[in-house]
Amino acid sequence: MPKLTIEASKKYDMIIESGALEKLGELILSVEKPKKVCLVSDTTVYSLFGDIALDSLEDAGFDVNVIKMAPGEQTKSMSSLNRILEYLAEHEYTRSDCLVALGGGVIGDLTGFAAATYLRGIPFIQSPTTLLAAVDSSVGGKTAVNLKAGKNLAGAFWQPSLVVFDMDTILELPENRFKEGIAEIVKSAVIGDAGLFDYLMTVDNPRILDFVETCVIASVKVKSRFVHADERDLGPRKLLNFGHTMAHGIEKISDYRISHGQAVAMGMLAMARAAAKKGWSNKDCTLPIGQVLRKYGIDPACDHDAAxxxxxxLNDKKRRGDTVTIVIPLEIGDAALMDIPVASLEEIFRLGLEE
Ligand SMILES: NC(=O)c1ccc[n+]([C@@H]2O[C@H](COP(=O)([O-])OP(=O)(O)OC[C@H]3O[C@@H](n4cnc5c(N)ncnc54)[C@H](O)[C@@H]3O)[C@@H](O)[C@H]2O)c1
Structure with a gap:
């Protein structure tokens, strides 16, 4: 059973295993001793895996409550947060009880934020069911909801006590969702693991669990390196935002019809192209990034307007006064942060979007 350890202000494990959900209850008992567990999921995920998780939690002796949210990015909202917090209060949850997020990044971010704020913080467990959540959002402790003005504008740093990834859940994942995870894996490879990038270029059949396991382990290792160095996102952790400043803009102006992973793919290619045109990269990464994305059926072309x-x-949190921090690839496997004037962002985006 592969196990990774993430060392942030709190040290915790990520368990990566086929069938891990059947052991969810006993795995939680190895790190927390809650009386009550509130399982938060979305209706799609719950219909697929809810019973397995519920049986396991009940078999381990927990008093379990279930909250099912609507699937989709719109659920990452203040009203969903309010619903969870009021539910916990009504059911008299205490600081020694815990939340379990069963789902993708939406459920993980929302549940994590509820855990961070209820009674000023109670434990929570991440059980990611999308590739994107497994390789990225379930570790590192960034929790958030969206506000009208933009993505993730209200949130907290709050680390889970444990991450339980049942690889079998990925077998149910629709193809487009799978590709969104691939985009984040490409991001990890570009900013910190050239070997992972080479591996991605050689694989013939990605829809097998060996591939999933290899990519999750490699990506989480890249992420945990940056989280360990800079948990609160003041320095090197910002490298994980490669492609994300533009991506958050794309998601917002498409009213979240373009998914996070797809938008990240577009943002990465554009930033690689802009960095190459500006002479900031040691090697032009535009071609390899475009190639690897297209190999996995992801079209990174973006026809949105730069302005x-x-x-x-610029509503994004990455802005600091008159400057904004962007991430530029130096070469595959290495990236750098650069502060640019807010007024230059449009030009960078324009350079990135024009082939
Ligand atoms: N906290 C972080 O560090 C971090 C990092 C990256 C992304 N994110 C956030 O993650 C969110 C995106 O996450 P996501 O892509 O997982 O989206 P998601 O949670 O909306 O899940 C995508 C869809 O897949 C369905 N689904 C989930 N698991 C399934 C399965 N195994 N089989 C079939 N269907 C399944 C869900 O019901 C949903 O409709 C965004 O809000 C993004 O901002 C957070």
């Missing part, structure tokens, strides 16, 4: 994107992106 509109820059306006939307």
């Amino acid at each position: 509109q994107l820059a306006r939307a992106a």
Whole structure:
């Protein structure tokens, strides 16, 4: 059973295993001793895996409550947060009880934020069921909801006590969702693991669990390196935002019809192209990034307007006064942060979007 350890202000494990959900209850008992467990999921995920998780939790002796949310990004909202918090209060949850997030990044971010704020913080467990959540959002402790003005504008750093990834859940994942995870894996490879990038270029059949396991382990290792160095996102952790400033703009102006992973793919290619045109990269990464994305059926072309994107992106938290931090690939496996004036962002986006 592969196990990774994430060392942030709190040290915790990520368990990566086929069938891990059947052991969810006993795995939780190895790190927390809650009386009550509130399982938060979305209706799609719950219909697929809810019973397995529930049986396991009940078999381990927990008093279990279930909250089912609507699937989709719109659920990452203040009203969903409010619903969870009021539910916990009504059911008299205490600081020694815990939340379990069973789902993708939406459920993980929302549940994590509820755990961070209820009674000023109670334990929570991440059980990711999308590739994107397994390789990225379930570790590192960033929790959030969206506000009208933009993505993730209200949130907290709050680490889970444990991450339980049942690889079998990925077998049910629709193809487009699978590709969104691939985009985040490509991101990890570009910023910190050239070997992972080479591996991605050689694989013939990605829809097998060996591939999933290899990519999750490699990506989480890259992420945990940056989280360990800079948990609160003041320095090197920002490298994980490669492609994300533009991506958040794309998501926002498409009213979240373009998914996070797809938007990240577009943002990465554009930033690689802009960095190459500006002479900031040691090697032009545009071609390999475009190639690897297309190999996995992801079209990174973006036809949004640079000015509109820059306006939307500037609501992003990555802005600091008159400057905004962007991530540029130096070569595959290495990236750097660069502070640019807010006024230059539109030009960078334009350079990135023009082939
Ligand atoms: N906290 C972080 O560090 C971090 C990092 C990256 C992304 N994110 C956030 O993650 C969110 C995106 O996460 P996501 O892509 O997992 O989206 P998601 O949670 O909306 O899940 C995508 C869809 O797949 C369905 N689904 C989930 N698991 C399934 C399965 N195994 N089989 C079939 N269907 C399944 C869900 O019901 C949903 O409709 C965004 O809000 C993004 O901002 C957070």
